[in-house]
Amino acid sequence: MKIYNTLSGRKEEFIPLETGKVKMYACGITVSGEAHIGHAYQALIYDIIRKYLEKKGYDVTYARNYTDVDDKIIARSRETGIPADRYAEEMIKNIDKEMARLHVGEPTLWLKATETIGEIEAFIASLIDKGNAYATERGDVYFSVESFPAYGKLSHRNLEDAMNGVRVENDEMKKNPLDFALWKAAKSGEPAWPSPWGEGRPGWHIECSAMNRKAFGDQIDIHGGGRDLIFPHHENEIAQTEALTGKPFAKYWIHNGLIKVNGQKMSKSLGNSLLLKDLLDRYSAETVKFALLQTNYRGDINITDSLFPDAEKHLADFYEVFRAAEKLGALAGENPAIDEKFDAAMDDDFNTALAISDLFGCFKAARAKIAAGDKSALADLNQIKTTYGLLGLFREEPSAFLAAYGAAEEAVPAEVKAVAEERFAARREKNWAKSDELREKLSAMGYAVKDAKDGYTLTKN
Numbered sequence: 001m002k003i004y005n006t007l008s009g010r011k012e013e014f015i016p017l018e019t020g021k022v023k024m025y026a027c028g029i030t031v032s033g034e035a036h037i038g039h040a041y042q043a044l045i046y047d048i049i050r051k052y053l054e055k056k057g058y059d060v061t062y063a064r065n066y067t068d069v070d071d072k073i074i075a076r077s078r079e080t081g082i083p084a085d086r087y088a089e090e091m092i093k094n095i096d097k098e099m100a101r102l103h104v105g106e107p108t109l110w111l112k113a114t115e116t117i118g119e120i121e122a123f124i125a126s127l128i129d130k131g132n133a134y135a136t137e138r139g140d141v142y143f144s145v146e147s148f149p150a151y152g153k154l155s156h157r158n159l160e161d162a163m164n165g166v167r168v169e170n171d172e173m174k175k176n177p178l179d180f181a182l183w184k185a186a187k188s189g190e191p192a193w194p195s196p197w198g199e200g201r202p203g204w205h206i207e208c209s210a211m212n213r214k215a216f217g218d219q220i221d222i223h224g225g226g227r228d229l230i231f232p233h234h235e236n237e238i239a240q241t242e243a244l245t246g247k248p249f250a251k252y253w254i255h256n257g258l259i260k261v262n263g264q265k266m267s268k269s270l271g272n273s274l275l276l277k278d279l280l281d282r283y284s285a286e287t288v289k290f291a292l293l294q295t296n297y298r299g300d301i302n303i304t305d306s307l308f309p310d311a312e313k314h315l316a317d318f319y320e321v322f323r324a325a326e327k328l329g330a331l332a333g334e335n336p337a338i339d340e341k342f343d344a345a346m347d348d349d350f351n352t353a354l355a356i357s358d359l360f361g362c363f364k365a366a367r368a369k370i371a372a373g374d375k376s377a378l379a380d381l382n383q384i385k386t387t388y389g390l391l392g393l394f395r396e397e398p399s400a401f402l403a404a405y406g407a408a409e410e411a412v413p414a415e416v417k418a419v420a421e422e423r424f425a426a427r428r429e430k431n432w433a434k435s436d437e438l439r440e441k442l443s444a445m446g447y448a449v450k451d452a453k454d455g456y457t458l459t460k461n
Contacts (some may be wrong), residue, residue, distance in 0.1 A: 027225035030074035031091035063109040136173040139185035139198035154230035203234035223250035293352040323398040333379030
């Protein structure tokens with residue numbers, strides 16, 4: 001099995017630090033708001049990676065964290081008038097609820113920054129003793145980037161590049177503009193804890209290093225997160241952890257791609273964030289997963305109006321095959337070739353995109369067997385359910401999924417369907433002017449249409 005390691009910039013054979021065991025940590029959510037599709041994607045990816053490692057026979061200890069004290073949380077606390085600790089608590093409950101609806105598995109360990117304050121203070125004190133950090137008169141503590149010569153090895157930047165690549169906070173008490181906060185002196189109205197340097201709270205980067213060390217000790221096998229965390233967050237984690245321990249922190253650094261919406265980076269400032277709750281109110285968990293997993297985890301996902309409707313239609317087509325197979329009998333038997341092909345895809349850097357593309361051929365073959373009355377289709381479909389269950393697919397009863405899909409189709413108003421059908425007829429007649437005119441009419445009615453070889457899909461604007 002090979003994994004792309006951001007640290008080396010290449011795929012490497014996976015060999016854990018301890019034979020048969022894997023220690024894995026993925027940066028979780030800063031709970032400054034509701035869970036959005038980016039949070040869901042990251043949680044889904046690392047849950048699948050954990051499950052696949054277990055399938056390979058590894059004993060996996062998987063930790064995720066919640067950052068529950070942070071500048072953004074404090075800002076939201078001020079906006080809402082809810083105390084920061086209570087606000088974070090409420091967000092965690094809401095996020096957990098939506099992740100459960102998506103059927104993302106629980107990690108082995110849940111970690112919270114506010115439950116690791118003692119370990120954070122001890123970590124910082126040791127860095128000061130070793131000469132890698134310094135306290136200011138105001139009560140802030142900074143990590144000295146110049147004290148760690150390997151700084152930049154994860155993001156492959158030198159210090160000059162790093163200066164150009166990150167917003168540097170201006171603070172006359174810093175020795176170097178790149179030095180980053182380990183401890184922030186208390187400000188009026190902010191959460192604070194006592195420390196040797198005065199009342200304050202931890203900086204963001206130190207939280208993950210301390211939580212990791214609390215859970216696993218000095219070293220772990222896999223550290224994951226979104227690609228946007230490579231610099232400065234993960235770079236800073238490496239610096240402070242390896243400065244303390246003198247050992248390589250994580251053997252493999254893996255990073256998932258980012259979510260874009262119609263080609264633009266998803267962000268609160270652009271107003272294009274897709275909340276997980278809203279998405280799951282419209283589509284099944286399986287539809288969301290199928291849509292997201294069609295892209296290799298390292299690539300960016302571009303969410304267009306048709307992404308989820310198309311995924312839902314593909315799943316409905318697959319579930320139709322399961323339903324058609326019922327006339328042959330109950331699903332039974334195995335087809336090891338399907339499982340072997342899935343493993344070959346996943347062994348190549350967890351390539352869910354390839355694994356899912358293989359499904360189309362599997363279902364085409366099963367459909368032909370069913371038409372011929374060949375009962376070996378039952379073994380094929382049983383194997384698909386077993387194998388692809390790891391991705392969270394094909395866990396529903398065919399009749400239930402198809403009934404829900406049909407109800408969603410029926411929810412499109414009759415007058416909208418009539419215009420869509422008229423447009424489809426115009427396209428068959430190659431009356432492109434009329435087709436364009438009717439597309440505009442559909443848009444005015446609140447629907448977007450996407451053409452396919454043998455039909456079309458409608459989605460609400």
